Amino acid sequence: MDRFYVTTPIYYVNAEPHIGHAYTTIVADVMNRFQKLMGRKTFFLTGTDEHGDKIVQAAEDAGVDPKSYADRISAMFRQTWPQLNVSNDHFIRTTDPEHMKTVQYILQKVHDSGDIYFSTYKGLYCVGCERFYTEKELVEGKCPDHEKEPVEREEANYFFRMSKYQDWLLEHIQSNEGFIRPERYRNEVLSFLKEPLEDLCISRPKERLSWGIPLPFDDRYVTYVWFDALINYVSAIGYPDGPLFHEFWPVAQHTIAKDILKPHGIYWPTMARAAGFPPFQHLNVHGYWRTEGGKMSKSHGTVVRPLDLAPLYGVDAFRYFLLREMVFGLDANFSEEALVQRLNSDLANDLGNLFSRTTGMTDRYFQGKIPPFGSEPDELDRSLETQMEATLDQWRTEMPRLAFHKTLMAVWECINAANKYVDHAAPWNLAKDPGQLPKLQTVLRTLLEINKVVAVLISPFMPDTSEKMLQRLGIEKGALDLRLEEDGKWGTLKAGMPVHKGEPLFPRIQREEPKGGKPPKGAGKPGSSRDAAPKPAPAEKDESISFDLFKQVDLRAGIVKQAEKVPKSDRLLRLIVDIGEERQVVAGIAQTHSPEELVGRQVIVVANLQRAKIMGVESHGMVLAVKDGDTLKLVTTESPVSPGLKVT
Numbered sequence: 033m034d035r036f037y038v039t040t041p042i043y044y045v046n047a048e049p050h051i052g053h054a055y056t057t058i059v060a061d062v063m064n065r066f067q068k069l070m071g072r073k074t075f076f077l078t079g080t081d082e083h084g085d086k087i088v089q090a091a092e093d094a095g096v097d098p099k100s101y102a103d104r105i106s107a108m109f110r111q112t113w114p115q116l117n118v119s120n121d122h123f124i125r126t127t128d129p130e131h132m133k134t135v136q137y138i139l140q141k142v143h144d145s146g147d148i149y150f151s152t153y154k155g156l157y158c159v160g161c162e163r164f165y166t167e168k169e170l171v172e173g174k175c176p177d178h179e180k181e182p183v184e185r186e187e188a189n190y191f192f193r194m195s196k197y198q199d200w201l202l203e204h205i206q207s208n209e210g211f212i213r214p215e216r217y218r219n220e221v222l223s224f225l226k227e228p229l230e231d232l233c234i235s236r237p238k239e240r241l242s243w244g245i246p247l248p249f250d251d252r253y254v255t256y257v258w259f260d261a262l263i264n265y266v267s268a269i270g271y272p273d274g275p276l277f278h279e280f281w282p283v284a285q286h287t288i289a290k291d292i293l294k295p296h297g298i299y300w301p302t303m304a305r306a307a308g309f310p311p312f313q314h315l316n317v318h319g320y321w322r323t324e325g326g327k328m329s330k331s332h333g334t335v336v337r338p339l340d341l342a343p344l345y346g347v348d349a350f351r352y353f354l355l356r357e358m359v360f361g362l363d364a365n366f367s368e369e370a371l372v373q374r375l376n377s378d379l380a381n382d383l384g385n386l387f388s389r390t391t392g393m394t395d396r397y398f399q400g401k402i403p404p405f406g407s408e409p410d411e412l413d414r415s416l417e418t419q420m421e422a423t424l425d426q427w428r429t430e431m432p433r434l435a436f437h438k439t440l441m442a443v444w445e446c447i448n449a450a451n452k453y454v455d456h457a458a459p460w461n462l463a464k465d466p467g468q469l470p471k472l473q474t475v476l477r478t479l480l481e482i483n484k485v486v487a488v489l490i491s492p493f494m495p496d497t498s499e500k501m502l503q504r505l506g507i508e509k510g511a512l513d514l515r516l517e518e519d520g521k522w523g524t525l526k527a528g529m530p531v532h533k534g535e536p537l538f539p540r541i542q543r544e545e546p547k548g549g550k551p552p553k554g555a556g557k558p559g560s561s562r563d564a565a566p567k568p569a570p571a572e573k574d575e576s577i578s579f580d581l582f583k584q585v586d587l588r589a590g591i592v593k594q595a596e597k598v599p600k601s602d603r604l605l606r607l608i609v610d611i612g613e614e615r616q617v618v619a620g621i622a623q624t625h626s627p628e629e630l631v632g633r634q635v636i637v638v639a640n641l642q643r644a645k646i647m648g649v650e651s652h653g654m655v656l657a658v659k660d661g662d663t664l665k666l667v668t669t670e671s672p673v674s675p676g677l678k679v680t
């Protein structure tokens with residue numbers, strides 16, 4: 033199929049946008065961007081649901097009329113999505129005149145065919161709320177707002193003959209695997225359908241509720257919100273005659289959270305059937321983000337809203353976290369700690385490091401120009417290409433099945449393999465021998481190619497990062513204009529084109545703030561450039577740190593390549609340490625170690641320490657040592673290991 037249509041639910045305007053809305057919308061956006069990348073023509077719809085008694089109530093509380101209230105909240109949704117890089121084609125509101133006309137058209141059509149009838153409704157009614165409650169909505173048999181028992185009341189209303197379509201729906205779900213997915217939700221709907229389906233009350237008398245779309249065949253009534261809301265999926269694309277409807281409805285996919293499974297899995301397909309058009313192609317159902325009342329407590333007591341974290345840590349990091357952390361269909365926990373952890377490990381350490389090593393070495397060894405494949409790629413070089421091809425295959429099949437976390441894991445396996453490849457191929461050694469130039473070219477070129485394909489594959493998830501990476505590799509294309517067939521091909525970079533190193537893609541987040549004021553003088557470790565560095569909290573209560581916090585420290589094995597005294601200092605040495613890449617580190621060990629004895633020594637380096645200048649010399653990293661009385665003993669490994677290996 034060369035087309036793709038995806039929707040979010042239209043969000044009810046009785047509350048501001050929260051993490052649940054953001055997740056559904058970003059999932060739909062990722063799907064939309066993926067399909068575009070595959071070369072399909074797409075349409076992506078979101079919007080707001082604005083009728084019903086809850087809106088009237090919220091407007092009254094806010095002291096405004098329902099339309100002004102709906103305008104205000106709807107605008108909040110409309111303004112939130114561009115900030116999260118959501119690429120929707122249209123934003124529908126149920127107060128749009130075109131939508132209201134379509135709802136009336138369908139009501140009339142279903143009424144004419146005899147599937148809407150007038151009858152009495154008997155139910156539990158709260159006089160205070162002026163509405164009926166279902167047993168389920170009551171709390172200990174009482175209205176949750178008024179804490180009073182509702183009374184039995186009869187009311188004349190219109191009903192949709194949903195029961196008539198039960199057998200058809202059952203058959204349709206059973207013969208269309210993936211109609212409702214993942215399977216757990218398909219099974220949930222099938223189990224609803226084991227019980228006889230009741231007809232659906234689809235009207236409210238105007239005397240009780242005027243904020244709705246009037247029934248075209250009886251203006252004493254307005255239609256019930258679900259009949260109004262669900263129709264947005266077709267009214268937005270010009271049902272019944274619009275060209276977009278014919279083009280996109282056959283490939284429609286709805287993306288929803290599990291709380292609205294029943295209306296989407298049962299009401300909507302039967303409504304479509306009664307109105308004479310086929311149901312959607314897929315209903316994609318996801319779980320909940322567990323937060324505390326939509327908010328998260330931080331360790332020091334303040335409360336943040338998940339959506340506030342997007343501007344704080346970057347939209348791409350936020351999107352990556354949501355898609356990587358949640359298995360589509362299951363619940364997941366949202367926490368700031370987990371987000372920062374992903375940012376520091378997956379984004380800064382793995383992806384950011386690979387990109388900056390690759391572009392940095394291209395800069396150093398090839399004056400910032402893309403080298404050709406100088407020598408025939410050997411087995412090691414080719415293994416990366418082969419792994420990338422397998423990842424591409426997996427990506428093509430898993431993305432349409434909504435297995436976002438799996439595809440990201442596969443891409444990250446490639447990134448990690450590429451980082452290991454750097455360590456094994458050791459370009460810094462090849463660079464020392466002019467005879468190895470062709471090999472050095474092939475290694476860097478292989479790395480540049482893998483970075484390019486990675487940039488294309490992450491574009492649905494992290495469009496800004498993708499664009500930034502490609503731009504620095506000399507490819508000027510917006511993320512939405514990328515096409516896998518062309519842009520994801522191995523080996524298509526042009527030799528001689530400039531590469532720009534630029535700033536780190538993802539600066540690491542250092543979250544622990546100093547708690548005990550200024551650290552005591554001389555507390556800096558040997559080689560530490562950071563006399564003002566955060567220090568552990570004073571020994572008040574529990575001094576232990578979490579494993580996650582420890583993991584944020586990137587410790588690497590290194591070999592000292594050069595050492596010399598820092599002029600005018602009797603304490604400091606300037607070291608060049610190979611930690612998979614060459615680092616200049618200033619260490620305060622001159623009083624116990626001579627420069628000569630250090631060259632060739634194995635050391636352990638804190639690799640992700642911020643750069644600093646010490647006595648005018650730049651230091652990027654810190655060499656670990658133990659202070660024993662007046663002397664310092666360097667921390668080392670039990671037996672020699674390759675530079676760059678991680679301490680775990």
Ligand SMILES: [Zn+2]
Nearest residue numbers: 158161175178
């Ligand atoms: Zn009540």
